[in-house]
Amino acid sequence: MISFSEIASSVHQWLNSHLSPAWVLTVEMVIVGVAAIALFALLGLVLVIMERKVAAYMQIRLGPNRVGPKGMLQSTADTVKLLVKEGITPAGADKFMFNLAPFIAMITAMLLLAPLGFAKDFQIWDLNIGVLYVTAVSSLSVIAILMAGWSSNNKYSLLGAMRSGAQIVSYELSAGLAIMTIVVLTGSLQLSEIVESQRNGWWIFKGHLPALIAFVIFIIAVTAETNRAPFDLAEAESELTAGFHTEYSGMKFALFFLAEYINVFTVCAIGATLFLGGWMPFHIGNWEGFNHVMDYIPSSIWFFGKTFFLIFVIMWFRWTFPRLRIDQLLDLEWKYLLPISMFNIILVTVIAIYHLHG
């Protein structure tokens, strides 16, 4: 079975045998960059078609079904359309900021991909504060939204940006605390170590109730942080038309759109890594036979499977629930999620101190 880590190491060896170390590093950086952008584009296409299909089936519709087999090339066609569309900059807009904002959103989303462990021994950057890095960089995405909202010279955009700012800043807290529970259990911020600590069971199973609570809080908080319904107040179609990206069109809009989906992917990947064992296969206690079968499934499939399951859950939320109001949104965070997650982290600390986890 060919795994990602084998491909990576063979490429590395081949380059080392042909080039000087400095060139090897450069070539590898280029490869990683191209691979990241390719993954980006691919994820964007896949997630958009997935969202549309999920929405369609929940709404007793067929969804896109004309372009390609079962409409699977619809998002490609949409991308081409967006690429050739004119990107209009409104007359009163702050042109520099207006054009910069989508790129900030995109760059932030790209930076977040760095520490993810896509498969066994396959990670772009295994930095020792992986989780903290993700929390930190994801807080940058609010800047892009604020910039877009302010520079559009549109009142709807400004309102959307303000909402989004308040929302992301406050939901970062409970998302961070939910992540902290796993950090407490693992004793490390490094994503590879967190995955490794789940070799004998995923945290959601062996972390008892607190891990489950943390998982639920994490899913709710990241749904809010990525501006997805029912927390899509920054866009709030029926209230603010399209919120912060009302004035964007063409490729600049597509970048925002893509960044949103990549953010969803990243937070779901983080959730899968922290709570569902990352690329670790599913094992049940002493069932040797069953565990062996699970081991045969490649680690990348495990990782993407878990991530896409979480993405599906987030889409499921979107197509089921009505949108919250801004004050209720903040109520939910400050009156429910934050106290619960603070209480939860105390519970987790107790568990960690007495080594109640497996």
Next chain:
Amino acid sequence: MNGSTIVFYLLGLMSIVSAVLSVTSRQIFRSAIYLLFTLIGIAGLYFWMDYQFIAAVQIVVYVGGIAVLIIFSIFLTQQSGEQLPEVPVSRAVAGAIAVMSGLALVLVLMDRYGFSGLSDPGPAPSVAAIGEKMLDINGYALPFEVVSILLLAAMVGCIVIAMRKKSQV
């Protein structure tokens, strides 16, 4: 000049240029954004030095927290769209003198200190080590707690100010 140095100079250039732009820009929102880039550049420098924890904290606190706070307050004062008034010559001159003297001071200090240069800066401290130092009685427990009291005082002050305003209206 190797790649690492190039990255260093790029980050330094980004910080300095956006710092200058932040001061000279006549639109307050743009100033805030440039300030943000300065802070990101500094965080980048920390990453460059492999002090990842400090870099992440820099982003969380300054970029994600303080810069957003500044942008919010700009939005709320409703002046964000307007051009700031032209700076009077006297003030510009005074500012330039202040900058120059500050720069001179820094340069003199650097010259005196000499920065002999460490041959091996040693490994970056792990997060666990930082945590232990912070909460150790022989470490930085006292300053850490004192700072948090300061923050608490600031928060209480904010609440008091906000409350009073509300009762007047």
Next chain:
Amino acid sequence: MYSTTEHIGVNELGDMIINVGPQHPATHGVLHLVITLNGETVKKVEPHLGYIHRSIEKMCESLSYRQFIYSTSRMDYLSSHINNHGCALAVEKGLQVEIPARAEVIRVLMGELTRVASHILWWGALAMDIGAFTPFFHAFREREMINEIMEETCGARLTMNYMVPGGVMFDLHPNFHKRVKALLQQFKDKLDEYDELVTYNTIFINRTKGVGFISAEDAISYGMSGPSARASGVSCDIRKIYPYGMYDKVQFDEVLLQEGDTYARYLVRMQEIRQSLSIIEQLIDNIPEGDFQAKTKAVLKLPKGEYYSRVETARGEFGVYIVSEGGMTPYRIKFRSPGFSNLSALDHMTRGSKIGDLVATMGSLDLVIPDIDR
């Protein structure tokens, strides 16, 4: 009218002025609301009308008594049957014709089907306003069944022009009975699904409870009618107070709630769907045989005088006032449309609430813009 001091659109008091509409997803048409905002809080709502004004009233003055009815379908297009019914009633009042019993039953059946269709569409649209997209599509599944019934019997799906002075245009289609039975059967299950998806959803309840409150006194003084007023405890169901058609011979309850908020308006309409279904259930097996249209002259002339009729549309009281000089065309026609008065209460209901509440309240009023503008 209002001044903006700078490009960001802030007035002298520091309030932001926003134009919601005429092209806006929340207004369901070309309604234009100028709202004054203090942050997220709504300080004033000012509806601007006239974007879809077609002067239907004036137009009707040049049309004969048979012809003008068709244009009323285009006012409140979601309850076109009931509008037509109101016009037909006014003309019949002038002509002094007796309507065959079969025609009366058909009219009531069609009216109730229209009411159900309108209420389900509103249900989906309100859910969409509040941010849930899925209910909209589920609502259209049931609405489609009603539309098919209409298409089969009346020949059109939206603007049927089925009621004529003296009765209805065609007899019922042979499939009508079967299809209505199937509809009733399906609705029994689907209404529970509606509740699962929306009615009992915590977010929905939080978004609507206590939002857009209007008291019974204010509702009366603003001239509100229909489900929106009944949610405030104002008994105003024309079908009960001034029964027309068959309504005095069928059993149904006037749904009254006292809360006066958006959730109450929601519940009233959901209850009304059940009431309408029960009316249909009572009538569908008891359609009398006979003519579906009374014999009327080819050219209708109303005696000199004034004629007024009122009916209960899905949105409230719809009044038709005809002044006749004895000629072939009316001298003056005035329609009293429910949406106009309901909209006028919007400012009162939403002052001090958030933008999201404004959208929810507007959705709960069930505004159809051509009904307001005519």
Next chain:
Amino acid sequence: MFIVDYIKSIYGAMKSMGTGMKRTAYYFTHHKEIITEQYPDNRDTLVLPERFRGEVVMTHTEQNEHRCTGCTACELACPNGTIKIVTKFDISPEGKKKKAVDKFIYHLELCTMCNLCIEACPTNAIKMAQSFEHSVFDRSQLTKVLNQPGSKLEEGVE
């Protein structure tokens, strides 16, 4: 008790969310419930009810005979001025002059499909057709002459 209410409210909220999610999950997994009609593809099987009002047409027999006497009842009944009847005088075999329809002009772009003309017609000459795909590139194409060229009045229609 505050804590009990707090937990109860959370439980209630989670339960109501769960019911909604169960409902959407049901539809997600039951594709038989899908109601989409693939319109341009299902043209062959699409059957519109016979009463559906698409446009006004004039019925012609195989001998190219119609039933329109040119009485203009439909023209009078139409609220929009959709129908314009141009009459001519036919010379009957007996040598009598007789009024007949020359051109039955029908403006589809003005028609609201209200069916009043069909109701008004004393000889059942016109009826509603079920076609509904009326879009054309030029609006002049929407003005139609309903009586076929060379058509005659059917025997016995007065």
